[in-house]
Amino acid sequence: MNESEFEILIRGGENTRLQFKKNLTNANALALELIAFSNSLGGQIIIGVDDEGDVIGLSGDDISRINQLLSNAASENYVPPIYPVSDIFEFENKKVMIIKVPCGANKPYATKDGRFITRSGADKRMISNDEMRRLFQESGKLLAEETPVKGGNWDDIDSEYFLEFYKNKYDEELKKTDIPRAFENLNLASDGSFNLCGSYLFGKNNIPRLFIGNQIICISFFGKDLAGSDYRDSANIDGNLKKLFEEGRAFIARNIKRIQNGKNFNSVGDPEIPMPVIDELFANALLHRDFFVSGNIRIGIFDDRIEIISPGALPNHLTIDNIKKGVSIKRNPTICSFASDIIPYRGIGSGILRALKIYPKIEFENNTDINFFKATIYRPGDNI
Known part of the structure; x- marks a missing residue:
């Protein structure tokens, strides 16, 4: 990182992955910051910069003391171990310390007295019970x-x-x-x-x-706006995996157009969006949803698109680029192991790839703040 890149970084201000500290004198305070970053997405603590993003700098004695605090915090103040990396950076003849905290692989992390902290925007807060279960799930300690x-x-x-x-x-x-x-x-x-x-x-x-969040909420809207009060069709579907898939798929099929594609006028046309695309993305929502996140799977059909929204962002820091390349992590491995005998599902991580190959007009949103994953399939025609 050069001075120009550093200046851009600090001018952007604090956020979920960046914290400024003018100085540090307390190992417990440092430990809380390290725990919060480890329990969220990881990030950087820049010491020697005030809350406004102005570089104050550190003396040689400051740097020695903070290094000792970092060592003390690592050995005495949290469990399981966290392994931050520190570096000294000079900006306009002022030295700052940059502590890089990796996203924790053994979540959740806690203080020695049992407090579980995470990042929320630029601040810290206690972890809720639901979040605690999700963190245990991420680390493979709880499914x-x-x-x-x-x-x-x-x-x-x-x-x-x-x-x-x-x-x-x-x-x-x-x-x-x-x-x-x-x-x-x-x-x-x-x-x-x-x-x-x-x-x-x-x-x-x-x-x-028996458990909340096992319904599929389906609405086919007039227009392109979620806030619209008028709709063509709606259904609340509950039941086991087979029933959820079959009835959810049927809802989509009856609410999209059919096109002739050169077929005889009296023949049944083809769906405007190939059904294998719907199958792949809908199965993905049913099998990989996060059951620790309250909420139902939602299907929204608009004049220009279809949205399939499932509770829970991608697990274990999987990214949209990862899944487009066929990388997959099974959040619900036992459910997935039975799925190929129940619904159209292969279980080899190629579903997203197949859907995109058949029909490229698909976008994905991985929302880690509200905690959902959305697949948007754009419909063909002039209404996009």
Whole structure:
């Protein structure tokens, strides 16, 4: 980084990934900053710059003291360990210290007295219980799909559907009384109670009673504006994975145009957007949503586009560029392992690639602030 790049950096002000400190004299205060960055996206602490972005500079004694504070904080003030890297940068003959804090790989991080802190814009705040679960999930210490379903009983499982599925997949017939044992063997239950994964795959249509956020909210709007009060069609869909996929797909299919593509006038036209594209993006939402984030999957159909929004940003710092190149991380690995026998899904990370190859007019939004992932499919024609 040169002086010009540094000046641009500090003139942009503090944000989620950048913190200014005029000076530091307390190891506990430094530890809180390191923990907050590690529990969020990582970032930089620039010491020797005030809150307004003016470079004050540090003396040689300041630098020695802060290095000692950094060492003390690392050994005494948080768990698990954090490994920041410090560097001295000179700007207009004034020295500042830049501490680079990586995004934590073993979240969540806490102070020795048990406080969990994260970044929120340019500030710090305590981590909520929902965020705590998501951080454990990111580090692989906890999976939402393995969460036991409170208030559920085995009558909530569609036994006929599961027995048929089991016979087709494993070529073995089970009795209804065998289902709890089979669920445990397949990681769909533990200690006699089925988990979210078991309910999501094989539950009956009363699943919303068991866990919030298992509906698909579908609306086909007039016009291009989400704020419009008029709509052509709407549906609230609940049930297991198979039902969610089939009915959500059917909603989209009946609310998009069909074009003849040179076919006979009396023949059924082709969907304006190829259905394999819809299948890939909708399956992605159903299988990779974050069950620790409250909310339903939403399908919005507008005159110029289709939006599929799923709760939870991309996991483990996956980026949109990553997924466009076929990189994938399974947030719900057990659900994904069964999905290819239930819906059109291959499970090799190529779904986004296939969708873009068939129909390039797709955009993605990975919103880490509000915590959602959105696929926007632009419709053909003059209404874009």
